Amino acid sequence: QVQLVESGGGVVQPGKSLRISCAASGFRFNTFAMHWVRQAPGKGLEWVAFISYDGSKKYYADSVKGRFTVSRDHSKSTVYLQMNSLTAEDTAVYYCARDFIAAVVNWFDPWGQGTLVTVSS
Amino acid sequence: QSALTQPRSVSGSPGQSVTISCTGTSSDVGAYSYVSWYQQNPGKAPKLMIYDVNKRPSGVPDRFSGSKSGNTASLIISGLQAEDEADYYCCSYAGSYVFATGTKVIVL
Numbered sequence: 001q002v003q004l005v006e007s008g009g010g011v012v013q014p015g016k017s018l019r020i021s022c023a024a025s026g027f028r029f030n031t032f033a034m035h036w037v038r039q040a041p042g043k044g045l046e047w048v049a050f051i052s053y054d055g056s057k058k059y060y061a062d063s064v065k066g067r068f069t070v071s072r073d074h075s076k077s078t079v080y081l082q083m084n085s086l087t088a089e090d091t092a093v094y095y096c097a098r099d100f101i102a103a104v105v106n107w108f109d110p111w112g113q114g115t116l117v118t119v120s121s
Numbered sequence: 122q123s124a125l126t127q128p129r130s131v132s133g134s135p136g137q138s139v140t141i142s143c144t145g146t147s148s149d150v151g152a153y154s155y156v157s158w159y160q161q162n163p164g165k166a167p168k169l170m171i172y173d174v175n176k177r178p179s180g181v182p183d184r185f186s187g188s189k190s191g192n193t194a195s196l197i198i199s200g201l202q203a204e205d206e207a208d209y210y211c212c213s214y215a216g217s218y219v220f221a222t223g224t225k226v227i228v229l
């Protein structure tokens with residue numbers, strides 16, 4: 001079955017960088033786009049980034065544009081989120097989600113269990 | 122895009138129906154039929170329940186349905202069950218994805 005396992009979260013100081021990963025299995029990784037969605041503690045969901053199936057298209061939320069970079073490695077069936085210049089507002093559980101293909105706009109399903117990133121001095 | 126608005130909580134007894142509203146604007150919810158709904162149990166990952174306003178992914182019980190009128194989308198849970206107690210989030214797409222604030226469904 002489809003599995004998405006995030007890793008790499010932890011505590012990082014403001015202004016520093018962190019890279020988190022999402023290892024995929026149970027499906028043909030190189031045929032699906034992927035998303036990152038985050039959830040601050042006790043708050044709602046926020047879409048963060050999208051990467052197309054072949055890595056040629058990448059889109060970001062305005063809140064992370066210029067600071068975060070999404071990438072993927074097909075040899076490892078893994079998608080990454082490189083996060084730079086982190087602030088306290090980036091503290092959240094970060095979920096990766098597979099692209100759910102609909103008629104026009106795609107959605108998010110399934111999701112991984114998430115990895116917690118805490119930005120604190 | 123501003124966040125969409127949902128009630129903080131709704132409640133109902135087992136077997137009853139509850140409706141969760143998701144209010145946006147004429148630029149997002151009102152403009153397109155691109156609304157999805159996600160169920161999130163405490164400490165768990167979200168799960169897609171409804172997409173494109175009223176379509177159900179395979180495996181989602183048919184007691185979950187969706188609709189839209191004007192700038193407001195709705196998730197209807199008919200025949201409420203104890204296992205439906207969770208947080209629910211709507212999401213709209215209008216050039217970018219925006220989620221709502223979330224609604225806690227309480228089964229009395």
